[in-house]
Amino acid sequence: MRIAVFGTGMVGQTLAARLAELGHEVTVGTRDPASSLARTEPDQRGMPGFGAWAQAHPDIGVAAYGEAARDAELVVNATSGEGALEALEEAVADLDGTVVLDVSNPLEFSGGFPPLLSVCNDDSLGEELQRAYPQARVVKSLNTMNASVMADPTSVGGGDHSAFLSGDDAEAKEIVRELLTQLGHRDVIDLGDITTARGVEMWLPLWVRLAGTLGTASFQLKIVR
Amino acid sequence: MRIAVFGTGMVGQTLAARLAELGHEVTVGTRDPASSLARTEPDQRGMPGFGAWAQAHPDIGVAAYGEAARDAELVVNATSGEGALEALEEAVADLDGTVVLDVSNPLEFSGGFPPLLSVCNDDSLGEELQRAYPQARVVKSLNTMNASVMADPTSVGGGDHSAFLSGDDAEAKEIVRELLTQLGHRDVIDLGDITTARGVEMWLPLWVRLAGTLGTASFQLKIVR
Numbered sequence: 001m002r003i004a005v006f007g008t009g010m011v012g013q014t015l016a017a018r019l020a021e022l023g024h025e026v027t028v029g030t031r032d033p034a035s036s037l038a039r040t041e042p043d044q045r046g047m048p049g050f051g052a053w054a055q056a057h058p059d060i061g062v063a064a065y066g067e068a069a070r071d072a073e074l075v076v077n078a079t080s081g082e083g084a085l086e087a088l089e090e091a092v093a094d095l096d097g098t099v100v101l102d103v104s105n106p107l108e109f110s111g112g113f114p115p116l117l118s119v120c121n122d123d124s125l126g127e128e129l130q131r132a133y134p135q136a137r138v139v140k141s142l143n144t145m146n147a148s149v150m151a152d153p154t155s156v157g158g159g160d161h162s163a164f165l166s167g168d169d170a171e172a173k174e175i176v177r178e179l180l181t182q183l184g185h186r187d188v189i190d191l192g193d194i195t196t197a198r199g200v201e202m203w204l205p206l207w208v209r210l211a212g213t214l215g216t217a218s219f220q221l222k223i224v225r
Numbered sequence: 226m227r228i229a230v231f232g233t234g235m236v237g238q239t240l241a242a243r244l245a246e247l248g249h250e251v252t253v254g255t256r257d258p259a260s261s262l263a264r265t266e267p268d269q270r271g272m273p274g275f276g277a278w279a280q281a282h283p284d285i286g287v288a289a290y291g292e293a294a295r296d297a298e299l300v301v302n303a304t305s306g307e308g309a310l311e312a313l314e315e316a317v318a319d320l321d322g323t324v325v326l327d328v329s330n331p332l333e334f335s336g337g338f339p340p341l342l343s344v345c346n347d348d349s350l351g352e353e354l355q356r357a358y359p360q361a362r363v364v365k366s367l368n369t370m371n372a373s374v375m376a377d378p379t380s381v382g383g384g385d386h387s388a389f390l391s392g393d394d395a396e397a398k399e400i401v402r403e404l405l406t407q408l409g410h411r412d413v414i415d416l417g418d419i420t421t422a423r424g425v426e427m428w429l430p431l432w433v434r435l436a437g438t439l440g441t442a443s444f445q446l447k448i449v450r
Contacts, residue, residue, distance in 0.1 A: 121430075195339075199431030200431060205427050225382065225441065
């Protein structure tokens with residue numbers, strides 16, 4: 001499948017590399033490719049600068065959002081939650097029928113720790129994206145876990161945990177389910193329409209405190225039933 | 226331990242019965258005991274009217290909130306989320322140092338389904354209770370699961386799932402942890418101070434949609450790590 005991954009941070013890098021490894025044709029979308037590629041120093045968390053990462057992944061393209069989305073069957077939104085609307089806006093001409101897999105969270109760090117959600121309760125980022133771009137088919141998924149667990153679910157508890165799907169388009173959800181299965185996710189629960197994105201985004205405040213308590217981001221929830 | 230269970234609904238009935246079975250001295254607290262005991266017909270969901278339930282549990286006392294709390298070492302708040310502040314207000318003279326185990330959720334059904342949270346993101350019901358009654362030692366726990374799973378965790382997945390503690394008082398959390406262990410909860414994660422109640426309350430919107438999708442309320446989350 002031709003996949004555009006929007007976002008050059010840890011989530012974008014991790015998912016793009018893994019999807020390419022699975023045989024997909026991957027292009028990373030970014031606002032300004034030249035500027036992204038010029039970043040070669042590691043960031044504060046020790047992630048390689050995007051330019052260095054791109055050099056190490058010559059099979060993965062790098063392009064502006066619109067160009068990356070142009071021929072993509074699926075766009076992964078791995079931008080920061082706040083950047084998602086803007087990123088998709090730059091690709092708006094190329095989203096007709098496109099499956100937008102939104103893995104981002106509307107975390108708002110401006111007030112310090114713990115972050116708040118910039119939208120919640122009666123709305124969600126997933127719904128905002130679907131409303132803003134009705135021509136796209138938004139599916140919220142994977143946002144409940146760390147990037148390393150998204151890309152390699154077996155890294156936690158042998159993969160014995162759950163993932164979720166929220167979206168209005170049944171076919172788009174099946175496409176995402178198939179992709180999740182390729183990644184190794186075994187228990188994928190279809191929650192319903194895009195309003196169910198509220199639930200998975202509102203899981204984040206618990207996720208953040210668990211990461212602090214457990215001293216690791218390598219965990220995931222399992223729905224035991 | 227002398228325990229007062231506030232609330233005559235399904236959660237109150239289920240927890241009171243189980244705690245008495247474990248050997249605790251249990252009194253159910255309610256606003257108007259005579260009125261509660263007069264309800265003998267089953268409710269819409271088939272739960273016995275409280276009067277019929279009380280007759281079937283002669284070892285469990287029934288008293289007004291204040292009287293029930295008077296000699297209790299621990300008060301379980303199993304009122305509906307919205308009734309919690311009012312219920313504790315009626316027992317305010319008897320909460321000095323009392324451990325208040327808050328298992329309720331601030332669910333707001335007035336707008337229909339799905340319910341919203343009446344407080345979330347930068348506050349929680351747990352925090353509201355602790356602020357309103359600083360003389361009490363509030364511990365949020367068990368609110369992430371159905372009453373039957375609270376009382377008998379082995380009823381779901383053999384008990385292989387997680388419970389959480391949020392509260393400012395370390396000793397109070399240890400008392401609640403011990404109680405959870407008696408109930409059969411094996412993985413009890415201390416999230417930190419009472420502000421972490423936001424996370425476990427904000428889990429509810431996902432819980433509600435999962436209950437719909439799975440067609441059962443008998444499930445619980447496990448933190449796989």
